[in-house]
Amino acid sequence: MDITGRKTEWALLLAGLAGWLVTVLFRGFSLEWAALPLAFVAVASMSDVRLMVPGFLILLAGTASGSGSAACAVAGLFVLVRSDDFRARVPALAATAVWFLANPSPGAVLLTACFTGICLVQKRKVRYALAGVLALPALAFMLPTPGMDREPIVARCFLGEGYARWETPPLTLGTPGAVLAPPGPVRFTMKLEVECGGVRDSLPVAMVAAGETSLCLPGGIHRLTLEMDGSDSVFVFPLRDHRPFIHPVVHVGAEAFW
Amino acid sequence: MNREAVKVPLMCVAAGAWTFLxxxxxxxxxxxxxxxxxxxxxxxxxxxxxxxxxxRGLGAAVTAFTGFTLFWRCCSWGHPGAVAASVAGLFHQCFQTAGERRGLIRGILPAALLMAAVVPFTSDEVRFSEIAAKIAGADSFHFSQRPGDPAPGDSHHTPVYPLLLAPGAAFGPPGIRAMGLLPVMVGALLLKELLKRTGAGNPGGIAAAAVLLMPGFTLLGPAMTGWAAAAALCAFALLPGGWRGMVGTALLGFFLVAVKMRYAGAAAGMALVWLLENTRGIRTRLLILPALAAILAGLFVLDGSLLGGVLFRARYGNPETLMLVRMNLFHRPGVLLREALHMMLDCEAGILPKAPWVLAVPAGLSLLRRADRTVFRRLALPGILYAAVHLLWTGEAWHGLPAPAARVFIPMLPLFAAGVSRVWSRRTTGLLLALSLGVAALTAAVPMARFNMAQGSDNLAAALDVRGLCVSMVRPDGAVLAAWALLAVAAVLLCRLNHVIGLRTVLLAGAVLLAVPRYPGRLQAEEAEPDHVHGAGFYPAHPDPSLRQFWFFSRERLLMLDHPFQCVRVEGPGTLGLRVCGGPGAVLLVGGDTLEIESNLLPMPAAYIPMRGSRTVSDRPENREFILYNRPIPPGPVEIRVPRGGSPVYMDWLEVAR
Structure with a gap:
């Protein structure tokens, strides 16, 4: 069976559409979900078996949460650079562009224009060269990253009689912050251990906000004891924006007594 | 200097430099x-x-890595995806180097050293190190008693494997790790020889791929006895025939048993193969069986009188274990069959989710059987007997979790590799290998994916947010099991037919099928996000799985509410469904309503014979009946909590049907 045959292309397109409809049916409409069928068609149009790894990722993305569409955009990008078939590069470009449309960022228009340029180039080596030249500034300025307007993650709280502790994953550039909800309607003493690192200067890395108090913490280990009301949450925010060669990270350990 | 000769090294170094930058x-x-x-x-x-x-494939790996790096802040997959893309590219280059003349060790070494550096130093490895340090006279490790040890300061592990590690003990954990690489390398070399003998093309590449894509490799690096067992089984397949081979068979069999009693099945398989190959007539064969039984009895006496039970009695040869074998065989054959299915498909511990390339093995083995029956028999009998005896002997704890998932299959590596080598050049096999490469790379990228607790949730699936799609032995779901079993059977058949388009269609259809949530809105309570759960703990309390503490009696984890400040929040309106259990006086407050939760203790099955005479099961949550509640809830947030002074309530799942 010839995988590049027209009937197969239609079958792939229909399969992709079916996958998207199932996704929309059960998870609701979102523009970025259109990246799933587009990337699927792009990847499946390539005859190289090795490329089924991104294909597999797309299938997984179809079953996963909203962030799966970003994996589809990555797969689209992959096909855009790798595929010698223009008919595969077009849906690949569309898959990437759809993600940018759904998640606008400062560099989105510029990057989409560059991707379109890459899509039009027929020679693979030239596409690689263009992508390589583009990758450096894109990584250095993190052009595809949308504004960090997501809500802070809620730390998991475990509590017993007179004691509570919180667990939260490390806060990096990819996490907007963490909130530690109060254990209950009682006054409590919270002991925080905040470990900030990954920077090369002494400027603040994280901010801890609790009730009326807020503290900016530079790199190092900080042990804080806070007297809190039963209605006060503690917020921990990473303060640094992306800059090359720094990897800000904040580890939070917290326990409370009352 | 020849430009062609330095092209590949330069490109790999450039890929490394780009990864760094x-x-x-x-x-x-x-x-x-x-x-x-x-x-x-x-x-x-x-x-x-x-x-x-x-x-080959370097540009693809670098492109995928760069793509994920660009998006790493945008999605939870970004960072693991970038690492996995790079690891997959590295492994792919390793396979290619291993395929070169004298390239096997050069090919495996970079990946092996990477894994040895990133995998945590835990449990059995610590114990082996302790014994190795004792043997070597080094004092860098301390000895402590663990369950299963005969006496304080005396391990239930034999000193054979630690003897291999002893030269490295003076250098601490890095030395132990370095020595642990030896069985891996020896095993890989023997595997290459075996594949060469079976007439496989590219034996080095296949051997490297089999070693690197075997789940144990990225799960616990080289520090497992399984690699020594795999090497012994390869060596057995290479032994000459006739009586000369008998000495080799006996030595390898004793070596396997001495390394770990778990490999007794493989040793028995070797003895059986020797019998089949070197004796004629049923009477002669039957006469040899008492001789084998006498050797076994001698071993048992030797173990009890001279070795203090280290080899056999402490863990495997005591009356309780023999009782378990009897129970498994005669009282619950159905459970045994189900566990055998889970050995294949369970997401936490089974082989297929961790190494889909094994799906190509049956097709290859049928070809191998036709081409070289001797090698087929020498690989298949010990391999299959090992798995069967292991299952029979350990029952529902065959997986040994939270020890690194799927490590028990490493001794079957020669069988799997010989099978896949026969269908290596098929595109279907290529696709399955690509999938396996992806899984192996993701496992290398997500450290916690190496460990599972046998509580119904695979750590890798949780990281990818696809938990609901997985087959689970402790949270059985017939529909999911049937879907995956059908997919696996279809994939095996398609491998046999070498039909790649069909396989893609099957995979897509399966993924779409599984993507459809069969219980929309249902949430396993212990998996609920912290936004919805405040303060509640888990039952059983979760130790760090990387410590690999004993986790017998695998069971589903439950969410435990035992304090009035703890609560679960759901959003109305709708019908709230709950599956819960609780002891005497257990009450749950749902909004303004009060639910009586007290549930009965389960009766002890008639077939069970309690050791202490009582026929009442112990009062633990897993021994109580679960109750299903359905109750309409008003619009807005509704809190579920226990009252002050109430008994603990254990929640399995909750759902809000709109």
Whole structure:
């Protein structure tokens, strides 16, 4: 069976559409979900078996949460650079562009224009060269990253009689912050251990906000004891924006007594 | 200098340099750990691939890595995806180097060193190190008693495997790790020889792929006895025939049993193969059986009188274990069959989710059987007997979790590799290998994916947010099991037919089928996000799985509410469904309503014979009946909690039907 045959292309397109409809049916409409069928068609149009790894990722993305569409955009990008078939590069470009449309960022228009340029180039080596030249500034300025307007993650709280502790994953550039909800309607003493690192200067890395108090913490280990009301949450925010060669990270350990 | 000869090394070194630079430009986490080790492995791979002429897949790996690096802040997959893309590319280059003349060790080494550097130093490895240190007279490790040990300061592990590690003990954990690489390398070399003998093309590449894509490799690196067992089984397949082979068979069999009693099935398989090959007539064969029984009895006496039960009695030869074998065989054969199915499909511990390339093995083995029946028999009988005896002997604890998942299959590596070598060049096999490469790379990228607790939730699936799609032995779901079993059977058949388009269609259809949530809105309570759960703990309380503490009696984890401040929040309106259990006086407050939760203790099955005479099961949550509640809830947030002074309530799942 010839995988590049027209009937197969239609079958792939229909399969992709079916996958998207199932996704929309059960998870609701979102523009970025259109990246799933587009990337699927792009990847499946390539005859190289090795490329089924991104294909597999797309299938997984179809079953996963909203962030799966970003994996589809990555797969689209992959096909855009790798595929010698223009008919595969077009849906690949569309898959990437759809993600940018759904998640606008400062560099989105510029990057989409560059991707379109890459899509039009027929020679693979030239596409690689263009992508390589583009990758450096894109990584250095993190052009595809949308504004960090997501809500802070809620730390998991475990509590017993007179004691509570919180667990939260490390806060990096990819996490907007963490909130530690109060254990209950009682006054409590919270002991925080905040470990900030990954920077090369002494400027603040994280901010801890609790009730009326807020503290900016530079790199190092900080042990804080806070007297809190039963209605006060503690917020921990990473303060640094992306800059090359720094990897800000904040580890939070917290326990409370009352 | 020949430009062609330095092209591949230069490209690999450039890939390493780009990985190092891109990691820092993007500000990805862990720059001092994986951010250095991975580029280092690329550089080593480049240096060791000197002389290789062709480079394949490097551009794809670098492109995928760059793509994920660009998006790492946008999605939870970004960072693991970038690491996995780079690791997959590295492994792919390793396979190619291993396919070169005298390239096997050069091919495996970069990946092996990377894994040895990133995998935590835990449990059995610590114990082996302790014994090795004792043997070597080093004092860098301390001995402590664990369950199963005969006496304080005396391990239930035999000193054979630690003897291999002893030369490295003086150098601490790195020395132990380095010595642990030896059985891996020896096993890989023997495997290559075996594949060469069976007439496989590219034996080095296949051997490297089989070793690197075997789940144990990225799960616990080289530090497991399974690699020594795999090497012994390869050596057995290479033994000459006739009586000369008898000495070799006996030595290898004793070696296997001495390394770990778990491999007794494989040793028995070797003895059986020797019998079949060297004796004629049923009477002669039957006469040899009492001789084998006498040897076994002698071993038992030797173990009890001289070795203090270390070899056999402490863990495997005591009356309780023999009782378990009897129970498994005669009282619950159905459970045994189900466990055998889970050995294949269970997401936490089974082989197929961790190494889909094994799906190509049946097709290859049928070809091998036709081509070389002797090798087929020498591989298949010990391998299958090992798995069967292991299952029979350990019952529902066959997986040994939270020890690294799927490690128990490593002794079957020669069988799997010989099978896949026969269908190696088929595109279907290529696709399955690509999938396996993806899984192996993701496992290497997500450290916690190496460990599972046998509580119904695979750590890798949780990281990818696809938990609901997985087959689970402790949270059985007939529909999911049937779907995956059908997919596996279809994949095996398609491998046999070498039909790649069909396989893609099956995979797509399966993925779409599984993507449809069968219980929309239902949530396993213990998996609910912290936004919905405040303060509640887990039952059983979860120890760090990387400590690999004993976790017998695998069971589903439950959410435990035992304090009035703890609550679960759901959003109305709708019908709230709950599956809960609780002891005497257990009450649950749902909004303004009060639910009586007290549930009965389960009756003890009639077939069970309690050791202490009482026929009442102990009062634990898993021994109580679960109650289903359905109750309409008003619009807005509704809190579920226990009252002050109430008994604990254990929640299995909750759902809000709109």
């Amino acid at each position: 891109a990691w820092r430009l993007a500000g990805m986490p862990d720059p001092g750990g994986m951010g250095r080790l991975l580029p280092g492995a690329w550089v080593l791979c480049g240096l060791l691939s000197a002389g290789r002429r062709k480079v």
